[in-house]
Amino acid sequence: MDWKEEIKLKFAENLIELLAEYGKKNGVNPSLRKLAIRAELEHSHVQRISKGRVDLSLTTIISLAKGLDIEPTKLLECFKNESIS
Numbered sequence: 001m002d003w004k005e006e007i008k009l010k011f012a013e014n015l016i017e018l019l020a021e022y023g024k025k026n027g028v029n030p031s032l033r034k035l036a037i038r039a040e041l042e043h044s045h046v047q048r049i050s051k052g053r054v055d056l057s058l059t060t061i062i063s064l065a066k067g068l069d070i071e072p073t074k075l076l077e078c079f080k081n082e083s084i085s
Helices: 003-026 031-037 045-051 058-068 072-079
Strands: none
Touching: 003 045, 003 058, 003 072, 031 045, 031 058, 045 058, 045 072, 058 072
């Protein structure tokens, strides 16, 4: 697996964790379909993101953050200790 695939999978894992946190915090059953609606994104697109199959745009990251009611930086915290070299 190349480094780009690893990055997408890492983001996907973080997204799923944040979705679960959103559900616990708000007392709702978290689902990708509901996230897609709140984020104003296509459900199929959110599914592909959650499986690490999509290179994300900045606007998509911000839409996901709005859907999860978090700051966009929270979606990227999983890369906090990544070195870029």
